Structures are given as C-alpha cells and as structure tokens.
Amino acid sequence: MRVALFITCVNDTLFPGTGKATVTLLRRLGVDVAFPRAQTCCGQMHVNTGYREEGVRLARHFAEVFGGYDAVVVPSGSCGAMVREQYPRLAPAATEEVVPKVYELSEFLIDVLGVTDVGAYYPHRVTYHPTCHSLRGLHLGDRPLRLLRNVRGLELVPLPGAEECCGFGGTFAVKNPAISAAMCADKVGNVMATGAQVLCAADNSCLMHIGGTLTRQKTGVKIMHLAEILAATEATEDAPAAATIERSAP
C-alpha cells in the first residue's frame, strides 16, 4: 500500500513536531509513509472565507499531488473534513478519485491498520477536545478516545461541554474576536475544571487558539496533538526537557 502524508500547511509551517510524530508513529506500525513535496494547502481558509476560486485551484492541486496513492493520512480533522465534505462540491470531477482515500490519522490507524493500541507511553493527566470538524464533519466518534485509552500511563479525564466549539473557526477568530474569545473562555474554563496537565486534540488550529489563551492566562496546561501523544514512548518520556525548554523560550 502506497501511503502519503498530507501534513497540512498549518502543521508544516507552525507545528512540524506533529508531522514528525505522525511519521514516527506510522513507521513504528510498519507503514512506510511518503511526503509528496509538491503539496501545499487544502484551501479551507480561502473557501470558508469566501474565496472559492482559490479553493478550487488548491483542490485540483491536491488531487494531482495525491492522486497516485492508495491512502492519504491527514493529522487534522479540519483539513480532512475540508477534503471529504467540500471537495465534492468544489471540484467534483477532479477530486472524486482521491477523496475516498483520504483518512484522518485516527481513522487510518483504526479503520485501515486495525490497531487501537499503538504502543505509546505517556504518563500524564490528559483531557481530549473532539473539535467540531472531527466530530460533526468526519464523524470520528470515539476513535481518538479509543486510541488514548490504550496509551500506557495516560489518565484520560472527560472534558465537560466537549462537543461545543472552542471559537476558532478559521478567520472567524479575527472577524468576530469578541464572540470567539468568549467561546474560548468557556472552553478554557472547562479544561481547567478537569485538572488535566495536557489538552489533546486532533487539530492544531483549534489547539493554537485554545493554547494561545491557555498560555496568555498562564494556566500551565500544555497542548498536544493526538499524534504526539501516540508517538510518545518511554524513550521520549525520558528526554522531553529539551523540547519543553525550547518551546517556552522567547
């Protein structure tokens, strides 16, 4: 099976650690993942802000780049939902072949590889935010939770109001900043109520928004993409200090 990684522009540019973790995890499970160099962005920001033509161009580009693969793994519920929900409306002919082969990470692990225990070790108290597009776009259901429950050492605490939007919504966060911030304040309140050390999600864009508020409020709660927790082992747990220091440095 030829498997490609669609890293997404947000992860590629701002969260390369998520990409590295995805690669590490997939290799550990015996998947030789390719990274097609020509990939850029799924077009979600353009389409959802009202710039459809740009989105159609990027959808066609996506189909060209990933057309030859048997499976495309995306460590982002939101970009995955963009491809699966919106491409058939934007560029139906060009994308009809590639769309069914696109899997969000937890779907690929559970539905394609058939694993729920990925051999991870992460001894921390974690709460999980399901994110709207993972939940209501891709219908991931409890897949990410099944994966997290099998992580050794991990204490999973339920997040109150988990299914409510965090208020990111792409450009919504800057077009309606007051409402976006009010939604995030409630999300952060719920995260704090769990007493978790780490907030996990399958989407770094939502995590960037909630995490930006968590650090602004000096809560000490860390954000982690699902892939990063699933990639963690005893070896990485022994040496996390360097990464933590680098991240908190100015």
Add this chain to the structure above:
Amino acid sequence: MSRTFLGMPGRALERGFPANAAAAVRDSQLRFNLRKATRTIRGKRASVVAELPDWEGLRQAGKSIKDHTLRNLDRYLLQLEGAVTAAGGHVHWARDADEANRIVAGLVKATGETEVVKVKSMATQEIGLNEALAAEGVTAYETDLAELIVQLGDDWPSHILVPAIHRNRAEIREIFRKRMGEWGRPAPEDLTDDPRALAEAARLHLRERFLSTKVAISGANFMIAETGTLVVLESEGNGRMCLTLPRTLISVVGIEKILPTWRDLEVFLQLLPRSSTGERMNPYTSTWTGATEGQEFHLVLLDNGRTDVLADEVGRQALRCIRCSACLNVCPVYERAGGHAYGSVYPGPIGAILTPQLRGMGSELDRSLPYASSLCGACYEVCPVAIDIPEVLVDLRAKARHPRAERLGMAAAGWIFNRPERLALAQRAGGRLRRFVPKRLPGPMSAWTDTRDIPDIPRESFRDWWDRTGGGQTGTEPRDGAAR
C-alpha cells in the same frame, strides 16, 4: 439587490454583526439569561429526540417533502388557492412587505374595526405589520405571552420561538407593572416575579381583549394544498382564542409553508414540537379550512424575497425551514451574541442564511451575517429538515463583497500556496524572523493577540526537516523536538 424589508429597525442595522455582538457579549445579565434558557431547551430537545428510534428517517422525510413541494411550488400554490376559495375563504397575493401590509390594513378597515388581536407569527413580524397598521390607525395586540412582553417593553424579539428570551422574570415583572395599564387591564399592585403570578396577570389582561376584539391576525405553520387547511401549533391556547372568537380572521403566510397533503402533517407534527419546545407534542394544534357561516377568512400569501431564494440552487434549502429554532438553541454564537445582534426577526444560524438571502447583501450588517458563525456544524446536526446551514453560509461568503485588505491578504496567501517552492521560502523567512515577532500584533491581527498568544514559529518547517533528514531516516535529531 433585493430591498426586502425584514421588520427590524434601529441601531442593530447601522453596524456589522461583529460590533453588535461585541456590545452584547459585554452584557453579563443578557449572557446569563441566554445561556440558561438556550441550555434548558437544548437539553429537553436532545432527550425527546433521542427517544425516537427513527429520528433520522423522519428528518429525511421532512426534507424530501419540503424539497418536493418547493420544486412544484407553482402548482401547489394554485391548488391551495382553489381549495381555500372552495371552502369559503379569500386568497390574496402579496409580492412584498408593503403590498402585504396594504392588503391587511385594507381588510381590517373594511370591517370598520380599529383593533386586532394577533397570534404569534413570524411572517407578520417580518413585514412589520404592527407598525404599518398603527400608521393606518389600527392597534394590533400581541397575545402570545412572550410577544406581549416584547410589545409592552417597546422591544424587539430576539428569538424565533421565545421572543423574550433575553428577559428574565424580574425584568418581566417591571415591564408588566409599568406598561400593562397603558394597553388595557393593569397588572396587580402586588405583582411578584413568580412565573405563575406573571402568567396570571397576562391571562387577565388578555382575556378582556379576546372577548371584545372582532378581528384576528395570524400566520401559519403549515398550509395543506390538498384541502386548503391552515395549521397553527402553539403552547398557550391564546392562538386558539384568536382563531375561534373573532368574526374575521386574516392569515399572512409565506408561500413556502405549503405541504401537499393532509397526510404529510404526520411527519411535521412529530418533527416540530420535539425540535422547538422539546416536547413530544405541543399543547394546542389548531386547524381551519375556509370559513364557517357568519365568519370571514382571508389568506394573504407572502413572497417578500422568497422566489429569489428559490432560484438559488444552494440557498433554496433555507426555504425548508419550519421555524423551530433548534439551530438557535444549539448555536454557540447565538448564545453569546443574542438575537438583536443579527438585526432581523430571524436571528441565529437560520437568520444568518435567510436574512442576507431575503434582504440582499447591500449593507454592512447583511454582508457580515454569513460570517457570524465558526462553522461548527451544530445547527446542521439538529435541523429537523436537514438544512446544511454551514454549506449555505460558505456559499453566501463567496457571493459577499470582501474588504480590500482581506482580498490582498488572501491573494498573497493564494500566490504562496500555488507553488510549494514559494511556501518553503515563506516558511524559511518566518523561521529567520521568529525572534522579531511581537507578542501583540498590529492592525487587524491584533484581534488575535488581544486575548491569545501566537504560537512560537519553529526554526525549521516540516518540509525542510524532511529534506534535511530524509524524512527522519538520516541526519541529526530534529531541532524542534516532537513534544511541545
């Protein structure tokens, strides 16, 4: 560009949704009231929907019946006109709000009366009928409890089902005490804010009105083309008083409210109460067909922009709406912004797609409505007729005029994303400048950094790491570390 009037004047129309919402979100009393009310109804809806084994089947049936009707609307409207006329009613056609108001005012004046009682109706709110009648010397009395609160308080409805959702009972007591006397029987001196006492005061106030008024005005939830029957669902029984006691009944109904057959009601009488009030069945369902002897019935069929919406292949699904307001109650934006921020009698997610379609996107407010959503999809999930509200929002955004600075930014981003080499160059530039990015960004991006930190920009993008290390197979350990 349509100039359809949608019955909401004043401040809310002068600025965009973000400014309206920002003002509303600072009102802590409003936020408390809305949060409490929407969450209560949301919970009730969820439990009565969950107890049905075939909810999704019902939902798809509702969608199909509405789509079929809309596709054949011309035929069903004529069938309805024939059936109503045959049953002794009179049918009038109104292209827009002005025409509908003129017709209704004319019908009322022909009776010689100067007072009318009203059944809660979105269509008459939409056309601003009360104000139009007032200009003709006719006083319209709202009889729905929440509409009464809104009318006595010189206020505007902020919710489709619960127009006074933004008021708590202490505020309602004040409104009753100060204003009821100006409109009729005053509230008792010792009125408390006990819900039962408030309801009793309204009941006594309204009872006199029901017994003395000769003309009633209503809308309708459904119109049956086959039989010419109109249907109103309500909770209080005030509607039934209006529908039975007065001599003349005038119903103003949007043309999309048709169902082909009596049997189709089976689906909608299950979908609507569970979605709207969270009840298995609503307390009062009134149906009437034409007029009985000694009474008069007029049906005013209202277009007011609906045929334009019907012409839009994506947007037309908004005409399936049965005004249940489940989308409002589940919407995180509505919960925090409140209904007035939307500047229309149709607030919340359905308003954000209906108002700009009916009214056009000529004003700043109407252009901003399609953006009044984080596209979280909760509205689509609860909609009993499966209106894909996020799909319509995104479609309207593509039709809206965009600000110049945003257009330039989006064009630049598009230019970068069109070539992977350009993306790599931009990432490297960002990596080099990472230490110079301020904690607070200037200009429009301050909207992000006012409440949120921006993430640290990594030294090396994923694609550069992949190239340098052969995908992590060779070379040194990644410098940015897997853990954050």
